[in-house]
Amino acid sequence: MFKSLPFEPREIKATESRLQAIYDAAALGLKGDSLALAAGMLPTEYRRLCQMDPMAEMAEAKGRADGEVEAAVQLREAARNGDSKAALAILQHVHGWVAKQQVQVDVTQQISVIAALQEAESRVINGRVLSPAPAALAHQPTAALKYEQEVSAYAATE
Numbered sequence: 458m459f460k461s462l463p464f465e466p467r468e469i470k471a472t473e474s475r476l477q478a479i480y481d482a483a484a485l486g487l488k489g490d491s492l493a494l495a496a497g498m499l500p501t502e503y504r505r506l507c508q509m510d511p512m513a514e515m516a517e518a519k520g521r522a523d524g525e526v527e528a529a530v531q532l533r534e535a536a537r538n539g540d541s542k543a544a545l546a547i548l549q550h551v552h553g554w555v556a557k558q559q560v561q562v563d564v565t566q567q568i569s570v571i572a573a574l575q576e577a578e579s580r581v582i583n584g585r586v587l588s589p590a591p592a593a594l595a596h597q598p599t600a601a602l603k604y605e606q607e608v609s610a611y612a613a614t615e
Contacts, residue, residue: 469502471510479503479513483520484527492517 475496482495493503506513535543548554 467502469498469506469509471506471512471516475506476512476516479516480520480523483517484524486521486524 475498478496479492482492485495487495490500493500496503498506503513507517532543532547536547
């Protein structure tokens with residue numbers, strides 16, 4: 458046997474207390490179903506209220522904005538008081554600053570023609586001459602090239 462269940466739909470109105478509850482939940486950062494439940498409504502009731510009365514959406518938007526302003530003021534004050542993490546957070550999230558992921562080092566070595574000529578002249582004056590290079594490439598490794606003067610000086614000390 459089927460028993461009839463009494464059903465009485467809840468009447469949803471955007472009263473001042475209900476709008477304040479929506480505002481408070483939104484100021485805490487709650488969204489969607491969590492916001493509706495924290496404001497004392499079922500999620501379907503909250504969505505229906507938003508469709509019927511635009512003041513409910515306005516209360517949510519105002520609560521979000523005020524919550525964001527409060528957090529932004531606290532973050533800015535912390536940065537002004539020397540908190541480097543707060544300053545970094547402001548740079549990254551407000552101003553879009555991103556730390557470089559790689560460092561590019563560009564080293565260019567300039568050759569001085571005058572210094573090269575002076576070095577060549579000192580070699581000629583001091584008699585430093587490189588030993589002759591092999592005429593052709595050989596398949597076997599050759600001895601390393603050395604300055605003849607340094608080789609003879611080394612031999613004289615032994």
